[in-house]
Amino acid sequence: MNTKEKKSLFEKPGVQSVAASLICILLGLLVGYIVLLFINPEGAGRAMASILKNFLYFPRPAVALEYLGSTLVKTAPLLMCTLSILFAYKVGLFNIGASGQYAVGAGMALYMALGFHMPWYVCMIAAMIGGGILGGLAGALKAYLNVNEVIAGIMLNWISLYCMNMLLTNVKESSTTYTMALRTNAPKALIPSLGLNHLFSENKYVTIAIPLAVIISIVVWVVMEKTKLGFELKATGLNKNAAKYAGMKEKRNMILTMVIAGCLAGLGASFLYLSGIEQWSCAQTSVPAMGFNGIAAAFLGGLSPIGSIFAAFFTQHITSGGSYVDKMVYCSQISDLISAIIIYFCSFTLFIKFCLGRIGKKGGNK
Amino acid sequence: MALLLQYTLIYASVLMLVALGGCFSEHSGVINLGLEGTMVMGALGGALVMRNMPNLPGLAMLLMVVLGSVVFGLVYSLLLAVAAISFKADQTLVGTGMNLLGTAAATVFVKAINMRANRNNPSSAIVYIEQKKAFSLLKIGKFEISWFMLLAVLILIASYIVLYKTRFGLRLMACGEHPQAADSVGINVYKMRYAGVLISGALGGLGGIVYITAGVSEWKFENGVAGFGFLALAVMIFGQWKPQLIALTGLLFGLFRALSNVYTGFDFLTALHLPSTVYNMLPYIISLVVLAIFSRNSRAPKAEGIPYDKGQR
Numbered sequence: 001m002n003t004k005e006k007k008s009l010f011e012k013p014g015v016q017s018v019a020a021s022l023i024c025i026l027l028g029l030l031v032g033y034i035v036l037l038f039i040n041p042e043g044a045g046r047a048m049a050s051i052l053k054n055f056l057y058f059p060r061p062a063v064a065l066e067y068l069g070s071t072l073v074k075t076a077p078l079l080m081c082t083l084s085i086l087f088a089y090k091v092g093l094f095n096i097g098a099s100g101q102y103a104v105g106a107g108m109a110l111y112m113a114l115g116f117h118m119p120w121y122v123c124m125i126a127a128m129i130g131g132g133i134l135g136g137l138a139g140a141l142k143a144y145l146n147v148n149e150v151i152a153g154i155m156l157n158w159i160s161l162y163c164m165n166m167l168l169t170n171v172k173e174s175s176t177t178y179t180m181a182l183r184t185n186a187p188k189a190l191i192p193s194l195g196l197n198h199l200f201s202e203n204k205y206v207t208i209a210i211p212l213a214v215i216i217s218i219v220v221w222v223v224m225e226k227t228k229l230g231f232e233l234k235a236t237g238l239n240k241n242a243a244k245y246a247g248m249k250e251k252r253n254m255i256l257t258m259v260i261a262g263c264l265a266g267l268g269a270s271f272l273y274l275s276g277i278e279q280w281s282c283a284q285t286s287v288p289a290m291g292f293n294g295i296a297a298a299f300l301g302g303l304s305p306i307g308s309i310f311a312a313f314f315t316q317h318i319t320s321g322g323s324y325v326d327k328m329v330y331c332s333q334i335s336d337l338i339s340a341i342i343i344y345f346c347s348f349t350l351f352i353k354f355c356l357g358r359i360g361k362k363g364g365n366k
Numbered sequence: 367m368a369l370l371l372q373y374t375l376i377y378a379s380v381l382m383l384v385a386l387g388g389c390f391s392e393h394s395g396v397i398n399l400g401l402e403g404t405m406v407m408g409a410l411g412g413a414l415v416m417r418n419m420p421n422l423p424g425l426a427m428l429l430m431v432v433l434g435s436v437v438f439g440l441v442y443s444l445l446l447a448v449a450a451i452s453f454k455a456d457q458t459l460v461g462t463g464m465n466l467l468g469t470a471a472a473t474v475f476v477k478a479i480n481m482r483a484n485r486n487n488p489s490s491a492i493v494y495i496e497q498k499k500a501f502s503l504l505k506i507g508k509f510e511i512s513w514f515m516l517l518a519v520l521i522l523i524a525s526y527i528v529l530y531k532t533r534f535g536l537r538l539m540a541c542g543e544h545p546q547a548a549d550s551v552g553i554n555v556y557k558m559r560y561a562g563v564l565i566s567g568a569l570g571g572l573g574g575i576v577y578i579t580a581g582v583s584e585w586k587f588e589n590g591v592a593g594f595g596f597l598a599l600a601v602m603i604f605g606q607w608k609p610q611l612i613a614l615t616g617l618l619f620g621l622f623r624a625l626s627n628v629y630t631g632f633d634f635l636t637a638l639h640l641p642s643t644v645y646n647m648l649p650y651i652i653s654l655v656v657l658a659i660f661s662r663n664s665r666a667p668k669a670e671g672i673p674y675d676k677g678q679r
């Protein structure tokens with residue numbers, strides 16, 4: 001009886017996914033640790049600890065809670081990017097353009113807020129529409145003109161970054177390259193907190209965006225698993241031609257998927273920038289990292305919307321943690337390195353699952 | 367005008383080298399989306415040679431820098447080869463991981479060596495003003511021909527011969543078109559694919575060092591190579607996976623990239639009063655348009671992107 005249970009444990013897909021993700025994380029951390037040792041053997045252990053501790057770096061619970069709040073504020077947009085990538089991936093498209101959609105979302109939200117003094121929900125909708133259009137463009141290029149969505153996505157990322165820099169230059173502070181602060185210039189555009197800030201030692205950036213992101217991931221799960229639309233989209237992803245043969249509009253489905261993915265990423269950007277925690281720098285020369293971290297989180301979460309919630313938190317946790325390493329010895333990019341390694345190892349997930357399955361079978365045969 | 371020609375040629379060399387790399391990899395059946403990261407790594411390899419051996423005489427410097435970048439690119443592309451060929455991993459995901467890893471690792475590494483040299487210098491830049499002079503082959507007035515341009519032309523010719531006139535090249539292409547058929551006549555598909563990916567790594571690495579020494583005398587590794595690896599892939603697609611066409615499209619794209627460096631030198635372009643951002647965007651917009659037009663009837667190798675499984679029919 002006992003052995004039978006053991007056999008089924010390792011052969012369960014859910015257990016396999018979680019185990020595979022944990023193995024990826026461990027490998028990522030291990031390689032990251034080796035790199036740290038390579039740079040400076042003395043502080044490596046401490047640096048790794050600060051990355052993993054993140055907000056727990058602060059000994060006082062009230063302060064730690066406040067910084068947990070800040071990590072969560074940044075987790076919300078990351079979760080949206082994660083959902084964007086995962087949604088597209090289920091339909092067989094690799095949405096590397098999430099970063100560009102995120103940039104457009106940020107641009108739209110901030111311009112609506114600072115240029116037209118719109119309330120926060122209008123800004124959010126604008127961000128969604130902006131991201132959605134960009135996503136739809138990539139989808140249409142793929143569906144009708146057979147353009148590789150990864151290359152198109154990268155090109156669109158750079159184009160949208162430069163466009164947004166141009167657009168937001170109109171609403172930037174005169175003395176710096178940053179856009180004007182929302183709190184002083186467009187308080188209406190700040191997402192309301194509804195008392196959530198009291199939970200995190202009065203961290204004023206904590207807003208309803210955080211629970212909203214969680215709700216949206218549940219909605220995405222429902223759409224993917226319980227609706228006709230989700231079924232059709234997944235069928236298109238599994239075999240485009242079979243889907244077409246079964247009477248589904250495979251081109252429309254592809255474009256629709258990318259529109260939704262774009263909306264999610266764009267909305268994510270508004271979650272961050274409308275909380276006021278960050279200002280957009282109009283001199284930015286690199287595409288926002290949020291979309292790329294989303295790739296890590298999507299695969300770590302085993303491509304499940306619910307798993308993404310935890311994966312997004314973990315990814316943001318180590319990204320934020322990177323800023324606490326000793327700057328005299330290491331640089332904060334070490335956490336980017338770790339998430340990149342994690343992405344790389346995530347591509348071995350299939351192989352890891354295969355091995356786990358064999359371990360499970362062996363255990364069962366005994 | 368001379369300056370525009372010079373920049374066009376040098377950027378065309380970069381695009382040509384990297385696109386030829388992509389071409390070898392794809393003809394063997396593996397999509398190398400990690401070229402961007404490979405370029406960063408190759409650039410790092412070359413830059414490290416320049417930083418650590420600043421006093422090498424001209425030609426030795428050139429050879430060592432080329433060697434450094436090729437070796438770094440080659441070793442880095444092993445990450446793709448092992449994952450995609452031996453472990454049958456998703457090639458898109460591996461490539462993306464490699465791109466992020468390349469920039470992150472190079473940044474961390476360069477910052478670490480900079481900080482070791484001087485505790486108060488946490489920058490990710492390597493400076494090579496003097497060392498760079500070794501790459502100049504010939505100077506006619508303002509127009510400067512670089513060794514790298516010559517190298518790119520030689521590699522272009524070599525690639526054409528290798529792909530179409532040698533047994534190795536034809537076998538390589540067979541593995542990208544129909545690996546099962548290739549296997550049935552005794553070609554080791556795995557070996558061929560390893561060869562394809564490693565060649566692409568070497569060429570990508572070389573392209574990386576040419577790119578960072580093209581217009582500037584120091585490079586901040588935080589910035590990676592700004593999507594150039596993907597532009598090269600666009601050049602490859604536009605060039606229909608054929609070396610001779612890749613050369614032509616490389617020149618075209620190189621021209622647009624060069625415009626953003628030198629547009630201020632042209633009266634009619636400055637008279638348009640376009641913001642400089644527009645010129646920065648130009649290569650990306652052009653490549654998107656070109657992709658939209660030419661992807662439909664693409665002549666991509668038939669089996670690219672599909673892991674080879676011996677047991678499959």
